[in-house]
Amino acid sequence: MGCSVKSAPDTQKSPRAAAKSRLRICLFVFILNPSEFDRRLLSIAGLLRVPPERSVLWFYPYAFVERQSLKITSPFHSVVSFSCVSTGDLNRYSAHPEELKLLSPRAIKKRRTEFLLGRLAAFRAIKALGIHPEPVLRGKHREPLWQDGIVGSISHKGDIAIAAVVRKTIADGIGVDLERMDEPVNLRISTRVCHPSEMDWIFKSQNNRDIRFRMVFSAKEAGFKAFFPIQQIYLNYLDAELRWNEGRQSFGGSLLKSAGNHYPVGCSFEVGCRIIGNFVLSSITLPPRSPSNPSG
């Protein structure tokens, strides 16, 4: 059987013209919508070898609809107040002056937006608990400082943020984490994040290795956010080991380093983990154990 090689069509642009065209589209998309969309658009278009001049027409409506319709619903029991906000919600919001002071004057637009989104999500979540929201300040280790009687957690990715808060009588700690699925994964760092048993689970899957790695990573970040504020003990990624429980759609975890008096080595916990649209969402609540929470 013969093998023929098709010559490139006459209409194909020179690499220089194509690069110019891509640059024009970049500028156009930046002006139209200065979010992360431009990067996603061009990487998807590049992968599919869509001619640059068609990229905007093909993908803009898709991404616009996706962003408008994505709403992350609470992964928690109803006693936890959960809020999800996106950049459109910032129009009618001004953060508390004490919170604004936490932002460096040199903060880039992305950081400003993420910070404000996180504080807005926290504000709404506290209000929904029926409590008057006070500013969420910051501790020495970047941890959010919550007003008396509640604990909470914040996560933001680009133009979306989530926050969860709960009364201290119900939980000692709470953690949420969002990870995007369309960001490149460097599986080479997996040995710094995962134990061999976790690597086995990740590599057992032929097609979903990246997703599984993100799930382990995200679940550990959520765990960190829940444990750290209790006694300011820093847990590294390898200080906890996770096992996936398919039936519960969650990881069962075990601490390999103490996270405080009431959270010794061997202490077990559970982190919920699910895929929502383009995100991995992880969530954890630590039932009360400390003396201030006598129900533990």
Ligand SMILES: CC(C)(COP(=O)(O)OP(=O)(O)OC[C@H]1O[C@@H](n2cnc3c(N)ncnc32)[C@H](O)[C@@H]1OP(=O)(O)O)[C@@H](O)C(=O)NCCC(=O)NCCS
């Ligand atoms: C702190 C950390 C978890 C933040 O996660 P991230 O994916 O970079 O970013 P997210 O958007 O999900 O979360 C950022 C928010 O986390 C919160 N946060 C930051 N440091 C925190 C800490 N020490 N404790 C609790 N929450 C913290 C903040 O509210 C922050 O938002 P803000 O700065 O606007 O207030 C991460 O940067 C980190 O240091 N991880 C290493 C430790 C770890 O995860 N170990 C695993 C042990 S099991």
